[in-house]
Amino acid sequence: MPVADFEVVLGLEVHAQLLTRTKIFCGCSTAFGAEPNSQVCPICLGMPGVLPALNAQVVEWAVKTGLALGCAVQPVSVFSRKNYFYPDLPKGYQISQFELPICLGGGLTITVDGQEKLIRLTRIHMEEDAGKNLHELAADGGSGVDLNRAGVPLLEIVSEPDLRSADEAVEYLKALRAILLALGVNDGNLEEGSFRCDANVSVMRRGATEYGTRAEIKNMNSFRFLKQAVDFEVRRQVALVEAGEPVVQETRLYDPVRGETRSMRSKEEAHDYRYFPEPDLPPVRVDEALLARVRASLPELPRARAARYQQVLGLPAQDAGVLVGDGALADFFDAALAARGGGAEAARKVANWTIGELSRLMNETGLPPPAWKLTPAGLAEVLALLDAGTVSGAGAKALVEELFRAGGDPGALVKSRGLAQVSDQGAIEAAVDAVLAASPADLERHRSGKKDLTGFFVGQVMKALKGQGNPGVVNALLKKKLGGLPPGEGR
């Protein structure tokens, strides 16, 4: 296996759209999905003579991200013009940061195969997004351009080439996404492109000291595609090196349909862009007061939260990881647990419902926790009803689903929907008697020891009680009526 003779060297460049209401240099809305070219003005259209004005929120969130990632936030940073021509860039240049970015250094820790590893960051800089070319739009076969996205603020987060496999790259991307979600600066939406990544991939023979020539892969809008693209690219480069052919420095696109990367264009060097300081914007200054204010606003970060869930609440690592992967889900869990009260046992139950049923409903509806009609207190109340035996497990599930979709008062819904669990001995005994009377042949088989039909009878009784029978009472009564263990049992 030749791939094993090689070491993979990977670095990621992540573009994260900041959740500001307005663009980075003008007051236009950043809302996604509006009519094309409805959120533009002379500034983001790049008309001559206009002046950009920096959105203060962008700086504050760049600082927040930098502090969370352990970067050195620079007291002075500078915007530059990155010159290139493309139809979605009407100015002919992109305002970005080059020589003096707002953050340098830093890093984040990932866990792969139980091993912790620090992935260092090179830098974080602020820039504006470009527009979007629409090639399927015009009926006459022409192309259109939507400039609503032009001027939307981005953070570009560049890692050092510290990643050594596609799995590490995926873990890094997940960890970074979770941090940005926890900070509330980005929505983590890979599909809509508001959190996207390019990967710089190269291979070198094991033991070599110099990195191979790298290719940059673009267009990976899911964790799965990132893994597939990197794996493909590694195999492609290894095959080239093995055949004695050169790896060309270039930009490649990942095609998820064919599962391969293909050449898009030769890779530009920085000097191709003729960067120079943006003359229309003063240097960005971050003073101690801003640093202190932002530092005080930092929330608990995902790794610290996961550690707390494991050490204080006793949750399994896997569950803690799922919860902190989405800060809003973890917030819901925290609030529901606070409402429910109790120790590790309560935490485990609240976590199971949050990760299981609620994640399922979230994926099905696409609604984030703040948009749910079910409140944390509502979930706590349902779990209290379940623990008290007022509703069965199935009843609690039905209740949670209805509350999630329509909201309401759990206690009132139990009554109006007939979800109360039957714990009444008399009612259950009547159902047990009716089931046994209706199946004399099965009863005989069970009693003769030919087959243990306890499970069958439990099912029949629960069916007769429309799933609302208290399982403990049903089991106890059946056991009594069936005469304890069947004779065949235990032989």
Ligand SMILES: [Zn+2]
């Ligand atoms: Zn504008």
